[in-house]
Amino acid sequence: MAQLSEDTFAFGGPLMSIEQATALAAERIQPVAATERVALAQADGRVLSQDVVAGLDLPPFANSAVDGYAVRFADLSDGETRLRLQGRVPAGADAAGVVADGVAVRVFTGAPMPPGADTVFMQEDVSLEGDVVRLPPGLKQGANARPVGEDIARGEIALAAGRRLRPQDLALLAALGQDSVEVRRRPRVAIFSTGDELAEPGAALPPAAIYDANRAALRAMVARAGAEIVDLGILRDEPVALAERLKEAATSCDLILTSGGVSTGEEDHVKAAVEGAGALVFWRIGIKPGRPVAMGVVSGVPFIGLPGNPVAVFVTFAFVARPVIARLAGARYVPPLPLPVRLGFPYRKKQGRREYVRVSLSPGPDGVMVATKHPRDGAGVMTSLTQTDGLVELAEELTRIEAGAMAPFLGYDLLIA
Incomplete structure (x- = not known):
């Protein structure tokens, strides 16, 4: 305790x-x-008790980001380049025996880059004439190729202690090969x-x-x-x-x-x-x-x-x-970030207190969201919460704010996430 x-x-x-x-x-x-160790499937919403350090590079090998043709950039000319098609590497295959030396290699998204290849042309940007691939000019070296560790390198902190885990964090942990995690x-x-x-x-x-x-x-x-x-x-x-x-x-x-x-x-x-x-x-x-x-x-x-x-x-x-x-x-608390809305009502308040006014939102003619105050604002009126979208925050120093002014808005989802 x-x-x-x-x-x-x-x-x-x-x-x-x-x-x-x-x-x-x-x-x-x-x-x-x-602290306790929990399976990844039960870790959503839990708070990391220690840093998670990447135990491998992500991605662990250079791979293609698209379906297309892998080449060596050094083999390309200033104009159109024609290279013989030799080899095919689908995702999950070993590319060790397929060398991109003066040729184009057919590759697919996620497939390992053939040795020597450093650039990938998207399949829709090239044309085939028999076993010859016609490659247009202008592609930059390294295009459409994911290098080793592009996302995160082995030894880097992937997730810091104090982080409340979200679905995207669990995806990263899984990609790093972790099936459980230490949490508070x-x-x-x-x-x-x-x-x-x-x-x-x-x-x-x-x-x-x-x-x-x-x-x-x-x-x-x-x-x-x-x-x-x-x-x-x-x-x-x-x-x-x-x-x-x-x-x-x-x-x-x-x-x-x-x-x-x-x-x-x-x-x-x-x-x-x-x-x-x-x-x-x-x-x-x-x-x-x-x-x-x-x-x-x-x-x-x-x-x-x-x-x-x-x-x-x-x-x-x-x-x-x-x-x-x-x-x-043990979580790092970050206050919710308000978004600006236009008030559809004037409001008076006492100085020295921050007030939260229950409002509903609707788009104005210029696309800016307009806040409409709930007609009953007593602290015991529960429908003022169920029939509105969130709270307009009025700072301590304010005593009056006019209709049409911009004010910070906090949606209920942010406040109870």
């Missing part, structure tokens, strides 16, 4: 930016140390919702109760972030029981993640429970929707308390919890 001191996150002062908050976590949280153990993230008003989906709904939506979202987002889920269910507003469950979770998990109960109301008991089991320091983050977000330590294990409203849970997980999980996983 990740072990921290109780004053690890101590902070006071003005509102923190998202970058300050995540940097503070990155400085103080260490990745999960345990997935972080174990304990999830629970708090509140006497919550009911489990599928159960009868008591009067004045609502179904717990936050845990369903958090389970999915935690899994997409590459962590293992420990679902602790719904915890009632009982400070002593909450403290005990938090301590219990800390014995087997690397991060404790809750939603609800971290504000300062009389019925918000998570704050007291965390303080009873460890230490809680509120991160006064300048983010909307999102306040309050809390972070602390329970028996040496990091704790993040997200707000209770579903939209705020989604936004704060994406920008606060997700980087923490990446850190625990």
